[in-house]
Amino acid sequence: MKLGILGAGMIVRDFLSMVVDLPQIELKGIMGTETDLPNMEEFKDTYKIEHIYTDIDGCLSNDEIDTIYVALPNHLHYMFTKKALEAGKHVICEKPFTLSYDQLVELEALALSKNLILVEAITNQYLTNYKEIREELKTLGNIKLVECNYSQYSSRYDLFKEGTVLPAFNPKMGGGALMDINIYNIHFVVGLFGEPEAVHYFANTERGIDTSGTLVLEYPNTKVVCIGAKDSTSEIQSTIQGTEGSIIVKGSTNIVDSYKKNIYKEEAELVDHKVHPHRMYEEFKVFDKIIKNQDIEFAKEQLDHSKKVMSIVEKALQHAGISLG
Known part of the structure; x- marks a missing residue:
C-alpha cells in the first residue's frame, strides 16, 4: 500500500505510532491545513513521510499514492472520500463512514464502478x-x-x-x-x-x-x-x-x-x-492485503456491515x- 493521509490530528498521530510495525505500508504523503503544518513537519521527520500537502488536489495528483486514509472530522468524510475515489484511489475512511446512509450507498456505487477498494476503519x-x-x-x-x-x-x-x-x-x-x-x-x-x-x-x-x-x-x-x-x-x-x-x-x-x-x-x-x-x-494489515489482492468481494462484505x-x-x-x- 502506498498511502496518502488526509488529516493531522490525534487519530493520525496514533496511527503513525503503529504503522511503523507494518513496513509494507509506504507513507507517500500527508495533507492538512496551514495550521497543521507544524504537526505535519514533525510527522514527516519522525515517520519519513515523503510529501506534505495543504491542498487535496496536489495530494491526489501524486501518482505514487494508490490509497487514501481519510482521518478528517466526521462531516468531511463523504466529500474527501468521493474526491479520492474520483481520482482513482482506494480509500480507507475513519468512522463514522458518512453522515447518512444515502451518502454511503453513493460512495459504494462509485467505488465499485471504478473497481476500487472502499472500507471503513473500524477496529473491532x-x-x-x-x-x-x-x-x-x-x-x-x-x-x-x-x-x-x-x-x-x-x-x-x-x-x-x-x-x-x-x-x-x-x-x-x-x-x-x-x-x-x-x-x-x-x-x-x-x-x-x-x-x-x-x-x-x-x-x-x-x-x-x-x-x-x-x-x-x-x-x-x-x-x-x-x-x-x-x-x-x-x-x-x-x-x-x-x-x-x-x-x-x-x-x-x-x-x-x-x-x-x-x-x-x-x-x-x-x-x-x-x-x-x-x-x-490488525485492521491495517488486512487493508494492505485486500488492496494488494484487489479483493473487491471482501470489501463489499465490509461495506454491507457498514451500511x-x-x-x-x-x-x-x-x-x-x-x-x-
Missing part, C-alpha cells in the same frame, strides 16, 4: 479477540441480553457548556455521543448479531445534539442496550448473557483488549489472543429527533 471487526467472541457465542446458549457501555467524560463538554461548540458537539459537523463513541458499540453488536428488527434511541440532548444516550436494539430473541456518554463517566464494559453462560469485555468495544468467559458449572476463563498491542494494527450500522444510526437519530449535517 478485525481484532482477533473480537473474532473469537463471535465463535464463542454458540457456547453461551440462547443469547438473551447484551449491554455495551462506553461512557467517557469529554473535556470538550466543559467548553460546550460554556458556549464553545467544537466538532465533537456540533450537529452540523456530525458530532454527538452516538456518532463519536456509541458507534463503536453498534459495530460491535452488528458484527455479532446482524441488523436488528427495531431501533430506539433515548438521548440526553443539549442545543440539538446528544451529549449521551441509550440505544435499544431489538432482535427476535435478544435485547441489546448500547450506552454512550460524553457528559458523564462510568465503568466501560460490555456483557453478553446467554442461557448457558456469559462473556464480559472489560474496556471499550473498539479495543477488546481481553474478555472473560463464564460457562455455567465451569471455572471462569480470561481470554486474550491479540496479536499486537495497538488496536489499529447496516449507518441504517441503525439514521433510525436512532430520527427516533431521538436529532438532525445532523
Whole structure:
C-alpha cells in the first residue's frame, strides 16, 4: 500500500505510532491545513513521510499514492472520500463512514464502478479477540441480553457548556455521543448479531445534539442496550448473557483488549489472543492485503456491515429527533 493521509490530528498521530510495525505500508504523503503544518513537519521527520500537502488536489495528483486514509472530522468524510475515489484511489475512511446512509450507498456505487477498494476503519471487526467472541457465542446458549457501555467524560463538554461548540458537539459537523463513541458499540453488536428488527434511541440532548444516550436494539430473541456518554463517566464494559453462560469485555468495544468467559458449572476463563498491542494494527494489515489482492468481494462484505450500522444510526437519530449535517 502506498498511502496518502488526509488529516493531522490525534487519530493520525496514533496511527503513525503503529504503522511503523507494518513496513509494507509506504507513507507517500500527508495533507492538512496551514495550521497543521507544524504537526505535519514533525510527522514527516519522525515517520519519513515523503510529501506534505495543504491542498487535496496536489495530494491526489501524486501518482505514487494508490490509497487514501481519510482521518478528517466526521462531516468531511463523504466529500474527501468521493474526491479520492474520483481520482482513482482506494480509500480507507475513519468512522463514522458518512453522515447518512444515502451518502454511503453513493460512495459504494462509485467505488465499485471504478473497481476500487472502499472500507471503513473500524477496529473491532478485525481484532482477533473480537473474532473469537463471535465463535464463542454458540457456547453461551440462547443469547438473551447484551449491554455495551462506553461512557467517557469529554473535556470538550466543559467548553460546550460554556458556549464553545467544537466538532465533537456540533450537529452540523456530525458530532454527538452516538456518532463519536456509541458507534463503536453498534459495530460491535452488528458484527455479532446482524441488523436488528427495531431501533430506539433515548438521548440526553443539549442545543440539538446528544451529549449521551441509550440505544435499544431489538432482535427476535435478544435485547441489546448500547450506552454512550460524553457528559458523564462510568465503568466501560460490555456483557453478553446467554442461557448457558456469559462473556464480559472489560474496556471499550473498539479495543477488546481481553474478555472473560463464564460457562455455567465451569471455572471462569480470561481470554486474550491479540496479536499486537495497538488496536489499529490488525485492521491495517488486512487493508494492505485486500488492496494488494484487489479483493473487491471482501470489501463489499465490509461495506454491507457498514451500511447496516449507518441504517441503525439514521433510525436512532430520527427516533431521538436529532438532525445532523
